[in-house]
Amino acid sequence: xxxxxxxxxxxxxxxxxxxxxxxxxxxxxxxxxxxxxxxxxxxxxxxxxxxxxxxxxxxxxxxxxxxxxxxxxxxxxxxxxxxxxxxxxxxxxxxxxxxxxxxxxxxxxxxxx
Amino acid sequence: xxxxxxxxxxxxxxxxxxxxxxxxxxxxxxxxxxxxxxxxxxxxxxxxxxxxxxxxxxxxxxxxxxxxxxxxxxxxxxxxxxxxxxxxxxxxxxxxxxxxxxxxxxxxxxxxxxxxxxxx
Numbered sequence: 001x002x003x004x005x006x007x008x009x010x011x012x013x014x015x016x017x018x019x020x021x022x023x024x025x026x027x028x029x030x031x032x033x034x035x036x037x038x039x040x041x042x043x044x045x046x047x048x049x050x051x052x053x054x055x056x057x058x059x060x061x062x063x064x065x066x067x068x069x070x071x072x073x074x075x076x077x078x079x080x081x082x083x084x085x086x087x088x089x090x091x092x093x094x095x096x097x098x099x100x101x102x103x104x105x106x107x108x109x110x111x112x113x
Numbered sequence: 114x115x116x117x118x119x120x121x122x123x124x125x126x127x128x129x130x131x132x133x134x135x136x137x138x139x140x141x142x143x144x145x146x147x148x149x150x151x152x153x154x155x156x157x158x159x160x161x162x163x164x165x166x167x168x169x170x171x172x173x174x175x176x177x178x179x180x181x182x183x184x185x186x187x188x189x190x191x192x193x194x195x196x197x198x199x200x201x202x203x204x205x206x207x208x209x210x211x212x213x214x215x216x217x218x219x220x221x222x223x224x225x226x227x228x229x230x231x232x233x
Contacts, residue, residue: 040225042225048216054216098165098210099163101148105157
């Protein structure tokens with residue numbers, strides 16, 4: 001089954017404790033991206049990647065890191081989480097080119113206390 | 114810069130009736146794509162329908178159709194024969210379709226969503 005998976009789905013952590021949210025897709029998509037969703041603000045892009053070892057900042061990259069060592073995986077790293085990073089996080093992927101939809105993962109609900 | 118406006122924070126519809134969810138957009142791009150996603154209470158984002166700015170016909174996918182009026186910059190979603198399972202948040206989104214190799218314009222720009230409630 002074609003899908004984007006994220007782990008964990010739910011996470012409660014404390015300020016400053018490093019964490020990683022994994023994202024994996026099995027569709028051989030070139031493009032991968034992370035969004036965060038906050039009430040009243042909609043979805044905003046954090047980082048994206050067009051290829052292995054090629055990543056770039058989106059609209060709200062502060063406090064986040066990513067890596068793309070393999071085509072299928074695109075983990076999101078919070079080195080020192082803060083309460084303002086409490087949010088619902090989505091990983092998305094698509095083929096390179098026009099008219100392709102972006103497939104979204106199931107979301108990771110993160111709470112930082 | 115792209116902007117999506119969804120003016121209806123909430124909508125109610127009776128089961129089996131049709132409903133239209135409004136979406137207007139603003140962009141200076143010549144070639145762009147418009148998307149609708151559904152987000153049920155479980156949280157996942159489900160792709161519903163796509164319309165390209167140069168597509169001559171309005172897109173349809175089963176009970177979903179997109180009423181695309183380019184001159185008015187609107188891309189309304191029409192759901193026919195509403196079902197209880199259609200109750201969810203609905204997001205309109207857009208993307209530049211002159212996609213560059215670097216990926217910077219693959220980003221989807223989302224509206225703030227409309228919460229649809231289908232009543233039995």
